[in-house]
Amino acid sequence: MNRGISAPYLTAINGIKEYNAVRSERDGKKPSAFVLTLGCQQNEADSEKITGMALSMGYTLSDSPEGTDLIVVNTCAIREHAEQRALSLIGQYKHLKAVNPDIIIAVCGCMTARSERADLLKNSYPYVDIVFGTASLQRLPEFIYDRINGSKRIFAEDDDYSVAEGLPIKRESSFKAWVSVMYGCNNFCSYCIVPYVRGRERSRAPEDIIGEVRDIVGEGYKDITLLGQNVNSYGSETGGKFDFPGLLESLAKIDGDFTLRFMTSHPKDVSDRLISVMAENERVAKHFHLPLQSGSDKVLREMNRKYDSQKYLGTVEKLRAAMPDIAITSDIIVGFPGESEEDFEMTLEIVKKAEFDMIYPFIYSPREGTPAARREDMIPDAVKSERFDRLILLQNELSKKKNEAWLGRTVKVLVDGMSKKGNGLYTGRTDGGKLVHINSEKVKIGEFTEIKITGADTYALYSDEK
Numbered sequence: 048m049n050r051g052i053s054a055p056y057l058t059a060i061n062g063i064k065e066y067n068a069v070r071s072e073r074d075g076k077k078p079s080a081f082v083l084t085l086g087c088q089q090n091e092a093d094s095e096k097i098t099g100m101a102l103s104m105g106y107t108l109s110d111s112p113e114g115t116d117l118i119v120v121n122t123c124a125i126r127e128h129a130e131q132r133a134l135s136l137i138g139q140y141k142h143l144k145a146v147n148p149d150i151i152i153a154v155c156g157c158m159t160a161r162s163e164r165a166d167l168l169k170n171s172y173p174y175v176d177i178v179f180g181t182a183s184l185q186r187l188p189e190f191i192y193d194r195i196n197g198s199k200r201i202f203a204e205d206d207d208y209s210v211a212e213g214l215p216i217k218r219e220s221s222f223k224a225w226v227s228v229m230y231g232c233n234n235f236c237s238y239c240i241v242p243y244v245r246g247r248e249r250s251r252a253p254e255d256i257i258g259e260v261r262d263i264v265g266e267g268y269k270d271i272t273l274l275g276q277n278v279n280s281y282g283s284e285t286g287g288k289f290d291f292p293g294l295l296e297s298l299a300k301i302d303g304d305f306t307l308r309f310m311t312s313h314p315k316d317v318s319d320r321l322i323s324v325m326a327e328n329e330r331v332a333k334h335f336h337l338p339l340q341s342g343s344d345k346v347l348r349e350m351n352r353k354y355d356s357q358k359y360l361g362t363v364e365k366l367r368a369a370m371p372d373i374a375i376t377s378d379i380i381v382g383f384p385g386e387s388e389e390d391f392e393m394t395l396e397i398v399k400k401a402e403f404d405m406i407y408p409f410i411y412s413p414r415e416g417t418p419a420a421r422r423e424d425m426i427p428d429a430v431k432s433e434r435f436d437r438l439i440l441l442q443n444e445l446s447k448k449k450n451e452a453w454l455g456r457t458v459k460v461l462v463d464g465m466s467k468k469g470n471g472l473y474t475g476r477t478d479g480g481k482l483v484h485i486n487s488e489k490v491k492i493g494e495f496t497e498i499k500i501t502g503a504d505t506y507a508l509y510s511d512e513k
């Protein structure tokens with residue numbers, strides 16, 4: 048069940064707007080808000096809604112916490128380190144409350160959905176005003192309104208997981224956009240905290256997604272990424288009424304000059320229909336991020352991934368047969384509990400066979416609250432590091448080879464910024480998501496351009512034709 052804007056939401060927005068108007072008058076400047084985002088793309092997308100709501104409430108946006116009137120920290124819980132970082136940053140805001148007792152400090156995101164962390168914030172961070180979970184995002188104005196009207200500190204547990212539609216969004220970019228298609232995850236991979244902090248899968252209605260994409264294409268957005276923890280199971284809770292290939296096909300029919308991407312996919316759910324929709328629709332980027340995690344069937348079983356190496360490689364083969372130029376990228380965890388040298392070598396083997404364009408390798412670290420964290424056969428750090436280095440070495444060779452295959456070809460690229468290398472170069476991304484450094488004065492940020500690839504290394508492509 049999805050819900051629209053509620054009456055309490057509107058009352059709160061209007062109430063805070065009035066409150067902020069009075070303060071603007073008094074102080075000669077509008078109150079400002081600072082939103083800090085930690086973690087993944089889903090958090091970035093959520094923060095764009097928080098920022099949109101802050102603007103609706105009459106705040107201006109600040110890029111620093113100093114001197115602001117509202118701070119919202121959107122936290123991540125994927126690793127212990129991410130939580131420690133969030134807590135340390137929140138710790139730095141204590142002095143801001145001392146300077147300005149009216150400041151409102153709110154903390155949300157995956158970390159706050161863990162009761163032990165919410166308790167810690169309650170007991171050890173008395174200057175934090177509001178703590179709320181990922182499914183209560185749309186209630187932020189209500190919480191702020193209550194707090195400015197003198198309520199006690201607010202600790203809201205998620206109790207309504209229906210999808211909220213109609214929230215304002217202030218997108219970070221003027222040409223790249225995230226569009227969430229579903230929330231939560233049902234998979235319970237044994238190392239992952241996400242299902243515990245983001246709840247079960249629930250999908251947005253296709254008409255809401257199609258409307259949002261149509262609107263942003265109309266505004267000139269060129270690169271649209273559909274987001275979900277497992278986009279392939281989009282619509283599964285509707286008993287097959289709608290599904291991800293159908294959604295992608297409908298979105299690809301929207302008029303305009305844009306590219307559609309999606310992430311993340313679970314290998315157990317990639318269907319032949321999805322592959323043919325990708326192959327048949329020019330607007331769908333020829334890039335597939337397909338997290339492998341391990342090449343050992345034993346480790347995959349213990350990770351509760353529900354596919355084996357054979358099935359995984361079969362999907363890679365189908366993708367390449369349907370789209371010979373497709374870029375395939377992956378996530379790999381090194382040093383899962385009990386991973387033997389033989390298991391790890393199976394991972395190297397599958398990496399060679401799959402010929403990934405790029406991988407995101409992770410060294411396993413136990414995530415409290417997950418089954419894998421309770422295992423007693425942890426791999427020593429030195430062994431994990433040594434395996435990690437071997438994996439990187441292998442992938443670097445493969446990435447270089449994959450990139451060199453583009454030499455001399457003319458490709459369509461979305462120019463997305465200035466190169467950090469300085470000297471006036473632009474950067475862009477190919478359809479397959481590869482980074483290109485472009486040495487040309489003729490290109491424009493936010494526009495597609497056709498360029499010839501004249502150089503390639505492990506990490507990027509280069510275009511030097513002026």
Ligand code: SF4
Pocket residue numbers: 232233234235236239240241242276277313
């Ligand atoms: S599919 Fe697995 S790794 Fe991905 S979010 Fe769900 S539980 Fe975590």
